[in-house]
Each structure stands twice: as C-alpha cells, then as structure tokens.
Amino acid sequence: MVTKDFWVLLAMVIYFVAMLTIGFIYSKRSNSSTRQYFAGGRGVGPWLTALSAEASDMSGWLLMGLPGVAYFTGAADPLWTALGLALGTYLNWKLVARRLRRYSVVAGDAITIPDFFSKRFHDKRNIVSTIAALIILVFFCVYVGSCFVTVGKLFSTLFGWDYHLTMVIGAAIVFAYTVIGGYLSVVVTDFIQGLLMFFALAVVFIGSVASVGGVDNTVAFLKGIPGFLDGTQMATPILNDAGEQIVKAGQAMFGAPTEYGVITMISMLAWGLGYFGMPQVLVRFLSIRSSEEIKKSRIIATTWCVVSLACGVCIGLVGRAMMPTQFVTQSAAENIFIVVSQALLPSFMCGIVVSGIFAASMSSSSSYLIIGASAVGENIFRGLLYRKATDRQVMMVARITLLVMFIFGIVVAFDQNSSIFQVVSYAWAGLGASFGPLMLCSLYWRRTNKFGAIAGMLSGTATVLIWHNFIKPLGGVFAIYELLPAFIISLLFIVVVSLLTPAPDAEVLHEFDHYLDDPDDRKVDDDLVAAEIASGEKRANNVAHATQTQQRPDCAIRNPAFVDAETLFKA
Numbered sequence: 001m002v003t004k005d006f007w008v009l010l011a012m013v014i015y016f017v018a019m020l021t022i023g024f025i026y027s028k029r030s031n032s033s034t035r036q037y038f039a040g041g042r043g044v045g046p047w048l049t050a051l052s053a054e055a056s057d058m059s060g061w062l063l064m065g066l067p068g069v070a071y072f073t074g075a076a077d078p079l080w081t082a083l084g085l086a087l088g089t090y091l092n093w094k095l096v097a098r099r100l101r102r103y104s105v106v107a108g109d110a111i112t113i114p115d116f117f118s119k120r121f122h123d124k125r126n127i128v129s130t131i132a133a134l135i136i137l138v139f140f141c142v143y144v145g146s147c148f149v150t151v152g153k154l155f156s157t158l159f160g161w162d163y164h165l166t167m168v169i170g171a172a173i174v175f176a177y178t179v180i181g182g183y184l185s186v187v188v189t190d191f192i193q194g195l196l197m198f199f200a201l202a203v204v205f206i207g208s209v210a211s212v213g214g215v216d217n218t219v220a221f222l223k224g225i226p227g228f229l230d231g232t233q234m235a236t237p238i239l240n241d242a243g244e245q246i247v248k249a250g251q252a253m254f255g256a257p258t259e260y261g262v263i264t265m266i267s268m269l270a271w272g273l274g275y276f277g278m279p280q281v282l283v284r285f286l287s288i289r290s291s292e293e294i295k296k297s298r299i300i301a302t303t304w305c306v307v308s309l310a311c312g313v314c315i316g317l318v319g320r321a322m323m324p325t326q327f328v329t330q331s332a333a334e335n336i337f338i339v340v341s342q343a344l345l346p347s348f349m350c351g352i353v354v355s356g357i358f359a360a361s362m363s364s365s366s367s368y369l370i371i372g373a374s375a376v377g378e379n380i381f382r383g384l385l386y387r388k389a390t391d392r393q394v395m396m397v398a399r400i401t402l403l404v405m406f407i408f409g410i411v412v413a414f415d416q417n418s419s420i421f422q423v424v425s426y427a428w429a430g431l432g433a434s435f436g437p438l439m440l441c442s443l444y445w446r447r448t449n450k451f452g453a454i455a456g457m458l459s460g461t462a463t464v465l466i467w468h469n470f471i472k473p474l475g476g477v478f479a480i481y482e483l484l485p486a487f488i489i490s491l492l493f494i495v496v497v498s499l500l501t502p503a504p505d506a507e508v509l510h511e512f513d514h515y516l517d518d519p520d521d522r523k524v525d526d527d528l529v530a531a532e533i534a535s536g537e538k539r540a541n542n543v544a545h546a547t548q549t550q551q552r553p554d555c556a557i558r559n560p561a562f563v564d565a566e567t568l569f570k571a
Contacts, residue, residue: 008158011351012358015196016173022188046293050300051194053284054089054308057275060150060361062312063197065421068334070316071327072245074228074235076260078316080268082309088272089305093298096276097285099443099516101294104286106515111286112371113279113435114379120442121450122508126383128453132435133375135461136279139430140368141405145412146423147174147365152416154357157335158342163416170358171413174365175406190366193356198304200356201311204337207344208318221321227257228320234258244328252325267480271425273487274432276439279371315340331419365409372405373398425481426468433460433486441494446512452498460490 070078103120110116114136118129152167159166212218219229227233237245238253246253275281288294319326319336322343327333341353377398382389389397412423438456441448463486471478503509 007347008351008354011348012355015352015355015358018192019173022192046288046297047300048188048191049284049288049293050297051304052190053281053297054301054304055190055194055197057278057281058197058305058308060147060154060357061420061424062308063200063337063357064150064153064334065419065424066309066312067316067319067336068327068330068419069421070313071319071333071336072237072330074222074225074230074233074257075313075317076227076231076234077268078313079231080260080265081271082313084269084272085275086272086302086306086309087269088275090298090302091272092275092281093294093301096282096439096443097288097294097298098291100282100285100439101288101291103443103515106511112374112378113282113286114375115383116286117438117442117453118379118383120508120511121448121453121504123450126379128450128457129379130384131454131457133379135430135434135457136375137372137401137405139427139434140279140372141408142412142423142427142430143368144365144372144405144409146418146420146427147361147368148409148413149416149418149420149423150361151358152413153335153420154338154354154361156416157338158354164414167413167416168410170361171365171406171410174361175369175402194304196352196356198308200341200353201308201315203349203353204341204344205311205315205318208315208322208340211344212318212321218318218321221324222317225254225320228254229317230257230260232260234260247325247328250325252328263477263480267484270481270484270487271428273436274428274483275436277432277435277437278428279375279431279435280368282435282439283371330421331417334420369402369405373401376401426464429468429481429483429486430461430464432483433464433490435460436487437491437494441491441498445495445498446509447498447503448494449498449501449504449508451501452494452496455497456490456494459493460486463489 066078066082069081100116104110104116107116107119110119114129114132117123117132118126121128123129148167148171151170152163155161155166155170156163209215209218212221222228225235228235234257236255236258238255240246285294288297315337316333319340322340323336326339327336337357338354341350345353377394381397382394386393412418434457437460438448438453441452441456464482467478467482467485472480472482504512
C-alpha cells in the first residue's frame with residue numbers, strides 16, 4: 001500500500017525540523033570543548049541518559065528488523081533474542097554503569113571508551129585506545145549503514161519514492177544535526193525519539209490486535225501455522241527458486257517446523273552479552289551527571305526495553321494474522337510495521353507513528369557517528385598522531401571522520417534488499433565480543449593488563465569475522481550466533497595473556513583497589529557497590545591489624561570483587 005497523503009508528510013516534516021532545531025540549540029554549548037562535544041560535559045540527567053542509551057541502541061532494528069523476523073519465521077528467534085537483550089540491559093546497568101562512571105573519573109577523567117581503556121591500563125603509547133578506536137570505526141560504519149537501510153525502506157514503502165534517493169536524504173539529515181550539535185544534541189534528540197518509539201510501538205500493537213478480532217482470534221489463527229508460536233520450534237516458509245515464500249489459494253505455505261534446540265536458545269540469549277561492549281550504551285554511563293542517579297536510569301531503561309521489545313515481537317506475529325500473504329521474503333517483511341500503521345491509523349497520526357521508525361534510525365546512527373568521530377579525533381589523532389592538538393583541531397578531525405562514515409554508510413546501505421536484522425546482528429557481535437569481556441575484566445579483575453586487553457580485543461574481532469564467514473555456514477552446532485564463541489574466546493585470551501605477561505604496576509593496581517572509594521559519594525544506591533565498599537572497609541581494617549601484629553610487607557588492601565588464591569585457600 002502506497003500513500004501520498006499530505007498529512008503524513010506534514011507530520012514527518014515537522015518532526016525533522018524539530019530535530020534539526022535541537023541540533024542548532026545545543027551547537028554553541030557542545031562546541032565549547034571536546035569534553036562537551038563528546039560527553040556532554042558529564043552533565044546529563046537520569047531520564048536523558050536512560051532513554052538515550054536505549055533509543056541509540058535499538059535503532060530501526062526494533063521497529064523493522066525484529067518484527068520482520070517474527071512475521072516470517074514465528075516467535076522463537078525474536079523471542080529468545082528479546083529475552084537476551086532485556087536481561088543484558090538490566091545486567092549492564094547493574095554491573096557496569098556505576099563502576100565505569102566512577103572508574104572513568106579516577107582513570108584520568110576518560111570521556112570515550114577507547115580513552116577509558118588506555119587510561120585504565122596506563123598505556124602511554126595509546127596502543128590500546130588506537131586498536132579500540134579502529135574496531136569501533138569499522139563496525140560502526142556497518143551499523144550506520146543498517147540505519148540508512150531503514151530510512152530508505154521507510155520512505156520507499158510509505159510514499160513509493162526511490163529507495164536510494166530517500167536513503168541519502170534521510171542520512172544527510174542525521175549527518176547535519178550530528179555535526180552541528182555534538183553529543184548533547186544526540187542525547188536530547190534520543191530522549192524525544194525514545195518516547196516516540198515507545199508510543200509508536202504501543203499504538204500499533206494495540207491497534208493491530210483489535211483489527212484482527214482480539215487476542216483469541218489472533219492466537220487461533222497463528223496456531224494453525226506449524227511451529228509459529230512455539231518457542232522450541234521455528235516455522236519454515238516454503239520458498240520457490242527465487243527465495244520467495246509460495247502462496248497458494250490465498251494461503252502462505254509452510255513446511256514442517258524446525259527444532260529450536262537448547263544450543264540455539266543459548267546462542268540467541270547471548271545477544272545480551274553484547275551490551276557489555278556497546279560503546280553507544282557505555283558512553284552514556286560516562287556522561288551521566290552523577291553515579292547516584294544510575295539506579296533511577298536503570299529502572300527507566302529496563303522498563304522501556306522490556307515493553308518495547310515485547311511490542312516489537314508481537315507486532316510481527318499479529319501482522320502475520322492481519323496480512324498473511326503480504327510479504328514473501330524476510331527482507332520485505334521488515335516493512336510490516338509501516339504497512340500496519342498505514343492501514344490502521346489516521347493520516348497525521350500515521351505520520352507521527354512512522355516518524356518513530358525514522359526516530360529510531362536517527363537516534364542510533366547519530367550516536368554511532370559521534371562515537372566513531374570521537375574515537376578517531378580524540379584517541380587516534382590526539383592520542384597517537386599529534387598529542388599537542390587543540391580542541392579545535394580534534395573536532396575538525398572528528399567532523400571529517402563523520403563525513404567518511406556517512407559516505408561509507410551510504411555505500412553499505414545501497415543494496416535495498418539488505419536485511420536490517422542480519423546487518424545489525426553482525427555489527428553487534430563484533431563490538432560485543434571485542435569490548436564486552438575486556439570491560440568486565442577491567443572493572444572486576446585487578447590482574448588484567450594492557451597485553452591481555454590487546455589480545456582480547458583482537459581475538460574477539462577475529463573470531464567474529466572467521467566464525468560468521470567460514471564456520472557458521474557449516475551448519476549444525478556451528479550455526480550458533482557468532483557473539484557467543486567470540487565472547488568466550490576473547491575472555492580466555494584476556495585471562496591467559498594477562499597471566500603470562502608482567503602484572504600491572506603498583507600505580508595501576510592502587511587505582512583499581514580504590515576506584516570505588518569516594519569520600520564525597522558515600523550514599524550509594526547500588527546494592528552491589530555498597531556491599532563491596534563495606535566489605536572492602538572491613539578487609540582493610542583486618543589487613544591493617546594483621547600488618548601491625550605480624551609486620552607482613554606483602555599484605556595489601558584489595559578490591560573485594562576478587563579474592564586471590566591465598567585468601568581462597570585460607571577460607
């Protein structure tokens with residue numbers, strides 16, 4: 001269904017103008033320094049932090065990719081993926097957010113993720129940050145491309161316009177307000193876009209269920225498709241030689257369902273592991289106004305994520321009952337949200353709702369652009385190539401990087417048959433495996449050193465590339481999501497290489513042992529951190545007493561998050 005309704009277009013134009021206006025409003029403040037441009041001056045509140053993190057993370061994948069998978073093959077794949085993402089969201093905010101916020105200040109006031117890794121390990125040659133920045137640049141270019149695909153599909157489906165032209169125009173709008181406004185404009189627009197995405201999902205889900213006669217009728221129809229609603233089976237569309245689902249007598253044809261085994265379930269749940277390494281989420285932890293506000297952000301972010309993911313999956317499932325033969329490929333099925341919105345909503349409301357799709361793409365691609373730019377400008381240019389660079393010079397390099405990423409993203413998005421879900425899953429695995437294990441080890445294991453960090457990043461990246469392109473096609477047990485084996489291998493490399501190379505020096509260990517100690521921040525709201533601080537104080541007293549009585553020079557106050565072998569055996 002194609003519409004050229006004036007009111008739909010008007011609603012979207014109003015939205016675009018509003019986003020660009022925000023970029024201009026925050027341009028003066030953001031351009032005052034690199035700290036403002038890349039991290040908002042560490043002055044972002046809990047609501048902005050939470051919704052910005054989730055909106056930038058989910059992208060158009062939530063509104064198009066996830067419903068498309070649900071429409072084409074049923075509940076299993078999107079269900080287990082959504083469960084993994086919801087769990088990963090909560091654990092990331094619980095285990096990483098507060099520690100990273102506090103450690104980033106202790107470690108030289110780091111404002112980017114590569115910067116944090118470099119300062120965490122006192123890497124004066126900036127090898128760690130350079131490798132991290134290059135990995136971010138590569139995978140974020142792919143990520144940006146997936147967002148541009150979403151934009152092109154949106155306008156070509158909605159208005160019948162040329163895919164390539166509208167994809168480029170939409171990409172240019174994102175590029176414009178990112179260049180102008182910096183991090184603050186990204187965060188504020190992400191907040192608005194997060195609210196709009198939530199509203200769009202809720203409205204379309206409720207409307208679609210009502211249009212097919214309620215929940216009972218929907219479930220009854222979908223149960224007629226073998227394995228469609230079964231979390232342990234996956235529906236199998238019967239395809240012709242062109243890869244399109246066969247339709248006979250107005251019925252979409254399905255074969256016997258395929259089993260969705262435990263290994264596959266675990267591999268899809270592994271999507272949640274990716275959160276520990278997502279720079280677009282982690283940088284929000286660095287920019288929040290105070291670590292005291294993280295608990296509130298965690299509640300907001302987790303609630304938003306659970307409800308939005310549930311609605312996204314259900315829209316795809318209900319869409320099959322509503323339009324059972326509308327889409328014959330998974331790539332085409334990713335338009336189900338748009339088509340359902342057109343069918344159910346008044347024109348202006350439809351324009352607002354589908355703006356949610358563009359909102360998702362804008363929020364994500366702008367975050368990827370600004371983080372990629374900061375990685376090159378701050379970590380490669382100033383950190384490695386020209387250490388005396390001024391803020392003005394760094395931001396100039398950053399904006400050139402934005403342009404390069406913009407062009408590369410357009411190249412990636414030029415194939416309109418690209419599956420948003422598949423593109424995103426590849427980039428997600430790459431970033432999650434490269435940085436996730438390292439982030440956890442950096443915050444929880446004092447023995448981690450820069451050699452282990454380098455080995456972990458490189459092995460994670462290499463495993464994703466090799467597994468995705470050469471091992472996964474073998475099928476069987478090897479067909480698991482590449483993030484899981486890559487995450488495990490990266491973690492092993494960090495541990496083994498760190499143990500085989502010299503231990504961190506005393507200054508690094510002292511920072512690790514005391515990064516949770518903050519006399520100005522005693523009212524902690526994170527149960528885990530509060531317990532560890534209390535435990536650390538108790539251990540400190542015990543060690544001090546033992547030192548006085550036994551005069552043991554090797555006694556040291558250590559972070560209670562880890563227990564060394566001597567202590568373990570004594571216990």
